[in-house]
Amino acid sequence: MPEQNKMEKIVSLCKRRGFIFPDSEIYGGLANAWDYGPYGVELKNNIAAAWWKRFVRTRDDMVGLDSAIITNPKVWEASGHVANFNDPLVDCLKCKARHRGDKLLEEKIGVAEAAKIPFEQVGRKLAELKITCPSCGAASWTEARKFNLLFETNIGVVADAKNKAYLRGETAQGIFINFKNIVDTMRKKLPFGVAQIGKAFRNEITPGNFIYRTREFEQMEIEYFIEPPKQDEWKKPFEEWQAEIKKFFKDDLGIGEEHLRWRRHEDDERSFYSKDTYDVEYDFPSFGWGELMGFAYRTDYDLKQHIKYSGADLSFTGDDGKKFVPHVIEPSFGLTRTLLSVLCEAYREEDVKGEIRIVLKFRKNIAPVKIAVFPLLKNKPELVKKAREIYDRLKLACACEFDDNGNIGKRYRRQDEIGTPYCVTVDFDSLDKGDVTVRDRDTMEQERVEIDKLEGYFAEKFK
């Protein structure tokens, strides 16, 4: 199927089946804002739970955190977000579209040359080089203007500079500002890490591509603290993290290795304090390679910034009593982006006896609904009663759905489209012989399973 088409089909399926809705649709919507529907939120929670299980719950060297979205604004001065998020924005004089001037220059003359052009000359340089507007093709530009990517807000009723605050631009800073609290309470030895999942906000200039780039998004971030390394000692934990991240995408989410790549940042692309940085990218059907996560060795930059701005002692005392500032390895995942890659990976159209079957082949453990239970006929009370009994038992162990709408074929079609791995049908034989039909989403094969053995059967399937 044409790749552009595939993304449109996924967007439409997400709306039709209750995964993702355009936000505030009854008011005409809000561009690039999306709401996660009943199946979307289950899928998102399942991805987050798989991440938390792998990177927090099953490790002795990791702890979790949930920090505030609105913090003291000094956090963002220390982190560099208030300064660094001042991108040179230019407006096209013809169509008024707003673009990142530095990005347009980079495309034409490369990252290194573009970096040499001072902020106030960006607009002029674009015109000089006859760089055209991606929206309309004209080549006349305003001067570059500053635009803070952090969302500003005011604490309290009066809006003035004194009570200005920001919605967090990333979850990572919440970890650094709690470093001392965690060291003081958790009795951890180095190396150890802190993980956080939550919303972050950036006033992006060019949002788009469905849920790929949105102004409100979710992150899953880890700061892994290590002793200041001698020479290349950081490479060992760095490579161990790389291996775990690969397992997460492949084993937990079922993303094919051929659709993932580790793109190493060039020297001029990397932050000055970072020793090594990668983007893990997914090959999206409509727009190609896009970042799912960043992975960097950030040295002791972040903690030192907060020491400088707060005056607090964020050092760690080693076994020998010596104090030092730990270094950090940062795996920073985009949760909502990862969800889009999971949808793209799962989407299939199959020819079944001349008809197209649309199916989301999620890895079974992250499917929003694990088992659907049907009575063969909805107007036979004894079948409905038995199916309800089975449903009430199975739902204690995993996400189940009871469905008696329409005929069986229609119910299968619906469950295929939301990616339910197993459907259980209760028929007249179930009443006599005490077994049911279990249909497998991927093979469409059906087998009879004794009702009393269903729990054990599914525990095996979802282990």
Ligand SMILES: [Zn+2]
């Ligand atoms: Zn234009």
